[in-house]
Amino acid sequence: MGIRVISPGLATSVQDLGRPGYYHLGIPISGGMDRYALRCANLLVGNAENAAVLEAVFLGPEIEFTRNATVSVTGANLPPKVDGDIREGWTSFDVKKGQVLSFEYLQAGARAYIAISGGIDVPVVLGSRSLYGLGALGGFNGRTLQAGDEIGIGEKSGNSLAARSIPAALRRMPGSPAELRVISGIYWHRITEEAKANFFEDTWGVASEADRIGYRFQKGRPLSFIDRKQPFGAGSDPSNIVDSCYPYGSIQVPGGTEPIVLHRDAVSGGGYCMIGTVISADMDYIGQLQPNMDVNFAEVDLDTALAVRHERNSGLQQVREIN
Amino acid sequence: MATRYSFGGDDHIFAEVDEAMSLEAFFTSLSVTKAVKESQISAVTEVCPANASYQIKFDPDKIKPKDMLAELKRIESEAASAEAVISTRAVEIPVYYDDPWTRETLMRFRERHQDPNSTDLEYAARINNFDSIDSFIKAHSESPWFVTMVGFVAGLPFMYQMVERQRQIEVPKYLRPRTDTPKLTVGYGGCFACIYSVRGAGGYQMFGITPMPIYDPQQSISYLKDFMVFFNPGDIVKFKPIDRNSYDEGVEAVEAGTFEPVIRELVFSLDEFQSGIDEYNKNIGEMLHGN
Numbered sequence: 001m002g003i004r005v006i007s008p009g010l011a012t013s014v015q016d017l018g019r020p021g022y023y024h025l026g027i028p029i030s031g032g033m034d035r036y037a038l039r040c041a042n043l044l045v046g047n048a049e050n051a052a053v054l055e056a057v058f059l060g061p062e063i064e065f066t067r068n069a070t071v072s073v074t075g076a077n078l079p080p081k082v083d084g085d086i087r088e089g090w091t092s093f094d095v096k097k098g099q100v101l102s103f104e105y106l107q108a109g110a111r112a113y114i115a116i117s118g119g120i121d122v123p124v125v126l127g128s129r130s131l132y133g134l135g136a137l138g139g140f141n142g143r144t145l146q147a148g149d150e151i152g153i154g155e156k157s158g159n160s161l162a163a164r165s166i167p168a169a170l171r172r173m174p175g176s177p178a179e180l181r182v183i184s185g186i187y188w189h190r191i192t193e194e195a196k197a198n199f200f201e202d203t204w205g206v207a208s209e210a211d212r213i214g215y216r217f218q219k220g221r222p223l224s225f226i227d228r229k230q231p232f233g234a235g236s237d238p239s240n241i242v243d244s245c246y247p248y249g250s251i252q253v254p255g256g257t258e259p260i261v262l263h264r265d266a267v268s269g270g271g272y273c274m275i276g277t278v279i280s281a282d283m284d285y286i287g288q289l290q291p292n293m294d295v296n297f298a299e300v301d302l303d304t305a306l307a308v309r310h311e312r313n314s315g316l317q318q319v320r321e322i323n
Numbered sequence: 324m325a326t327r328y329s330f331g332g333d334d335h336i337f338a339e340v341d342e343a344m345s346l347e348a349f350f351t352s353l354s355v356t357k358a359v360k361e362s363q364i365s366a367v368t369e370v371c372p373a374n375a376s377y378q379i380k381f382d383p384d385k386i387k388p389k390d391m392l393a394e395l396k397r398i399e400s401e402a403a404s405a406e407a408v409i410s411t412r413a414v415e416i417p418v419y420y421d422d423p424w425t426r427e428t429l430m431r432f433r434e435r436h437q438d439p440n441s442t443d444l445e446y447a448a449r450i451n452n453f454d455s456i457d458s459f460i461k462a463h464s465e466s467p468w469f470v471t472m473v474g475f476v477a478g479l480p481f482m483y484q485m486v487e488r489q490r491q492i493e494v495p496k497y498l499r500p501r502t503d504t505p506k507l508t509v510g511y512g513g514c515f516a517c518i519y520s521v522r523g524a525g526g527y528q529m530f531g532i533t534p535m536p537i538y539d540p541q542q543s544i545s546y547l548k549d550f551m552v553f554f555n556p557g558d559i560v561k562f563k564p565i566d567r568n569s570y571d572e573g574v575e576a577v578e579a580g581t582f583e584p585v586i587r588e589l590v591f592s593l594d595e596f597q598s599g600i601d602e603y604n605k606n607i608g609e610m611l612h613g614n
Binding site: 020022023024025026027057128134135136137142185186188216228231232233234235236240241242243244246247248249250267268269270271272277278279280281302305306309313 | 329330331332333336339341342343344345356360369370371372373374375376377378383384387388389434472473474475476477478479481483488494495496499512513514515520521535538540541544549552556
């Protein structure tokens with residue numbers, strides 16, 4: 001035993017770095033939507049980077065500790081409190097047996113990562129402790145947390161690691177408006193030249209349907225498709241294709257109206273054409289977007305995407321060296 | 324058919340074998356993805372065959388995307404010369420067509436359907452020029468199907484019938500997706516049959532239900548103890564119409580842990596199949612249920 005859930009928050013789930021290798025059977029990678037923040041949270045409390053943590057979205061849980069532990073909260077600015085006293089984000093602190101961890105209201109971002117020294121100890125399913133909610137797989141009993149849940153914490157390694165902190169420059173958050181960099185492709189050729197220009201020109205707003213499966217965007221002008229006789233098996237709408245796989249981060253626009261970017265719990269395939277894919281380095285940012293936030297899509301090439309990824313990896317390396 | 328490649332971000336390659344669905348396109352997808360898996364490139368983390376396309380995910384810190392693409396093209400050119408032959412299995416799936424549960428569900432969502440005055444089965448039979456629901460069910464269950472993709476959600480098979488294109492059944496999806504579909508509904512959209520592995524939203528027409536679970540994250544069902552997902556791309560499926568009694572018996576057997584799916588191993592050759600489709604399919608039927 002390690003923690004008892006007093007109130008669960010909105011949709012708090014157990015996540016680690018995910019479950020690769022089963023996407024061809026419709027089981028997505030899952031894992032923290034903001035993987036960088038998840039890794040940082042673990043490093044701050046002396047865990048392995050892929051240890052399981054709690055991912056809280058919009059609203060924090062209230063948790064009683066039944067054991068001493070070191071804790072850190074990264075990602076969204078969701079200020080943690082121990083027995084009512086504020087603690088700093090992106091900084092480790094001690095919680096003693098019997099104390100209660102709770103949270104202030106969300107101030108920025110969308111998802112906070114709560115790492116506890118020793119890691120959340122739920123069964124490993126197909127190589128990961130992450131919850132895949134749609135498939136009732138992994139996590140704590142295949143679901144998000146509920147009041148009364150008693151959850152184990154792994155063996156703590158060594159002494160308290162409290163008061164370690166990640167410098168402000170290394171706390172990554174999307175700007176405002178957020179920019180998501182995109183490599184166009186896959187079925188990009190299916191939309192008109194005008195639609196291609198509009199897609200990158202328009203400012204889009206995050207819709208209320210924004211979760212671990214994907215984020216929907218609205219407010220931009222509808223995208224027109226080039227007329228064609230639909231291929232056999234592709235379905236009748238011009239946005240339809242013969243059902244195919246969907247890359248993580250791929251952007252589909254059913255009916256040409258509202259783009260959807262698939263995320264860690266992606267549906268693995270379907271019949272809507274994809275017009276491009278968000279670059280891997282910007283996927284974490286999506287996990288920190290709130291409904292109604294403004295977003296611009298920016299076109300980049302492959303070399304730029306790799307350079308940005310390299311830069312992001314260097315930032316993570318700096319965090320590793322500090323901790 | 325010339326495969327069209329595209330990068331999906333900096334960590335996926337998407338390959339469209341053909342814009343249109345065909346067994347040939349599926350076989351290319353299956354053989355290339357099999358060869359990619361066998362090549363054991365350590366940077367590759369996902370290999371996903373689909374109906375007429377495929378996708379791989381890789382770690383761009385370990386291999387440059389352009390090198391990955393070159394490697395993939397090399398593998399594809401080697402796989403293309405291989406014979407279209409696979410070792411696979413045929414599985415019999417019992418289906419209670421026109422069952423009360425999918426019927427109740429489809430009646431609840433009638434305003435989202437093309438034809439609010441008939442059932443999904445009646446509609447599909449009519450637009451595919453069958454004279455009755457029975458003859459439609461016969462066509463649906465007489466010839467087997469290839470599982471050409473597993474996904475959307477965990478364990479859901481997409482299936483393409485092993486008949487010439489002119490005999491393919493085609494139906495549109497619902498005008499607007501339903502918010503509910505019973506678990507294990509046998510559905511249809513475009514030219515694909517599916518089995519809903521879990522209860523949830525869905526846009527496919529609903530024809531019936533099977534008592535045989537195909538996804539079990541608890542792994543408590545006897546034949547899903549080794550692995551929680553039943554289907555793999557390349558499996559052959561034959562539907563067997565059953566009545567209410569057999570359905571109830573099936574459900575009871577699953578609960579009692581005594582249900583055993585009818586499965587036969589076989590080697591499938593695309594050339595042999597195409598040289599005599601009906602004869603080939605008849606043999607598959609005889610292997611499974613001796614009729």
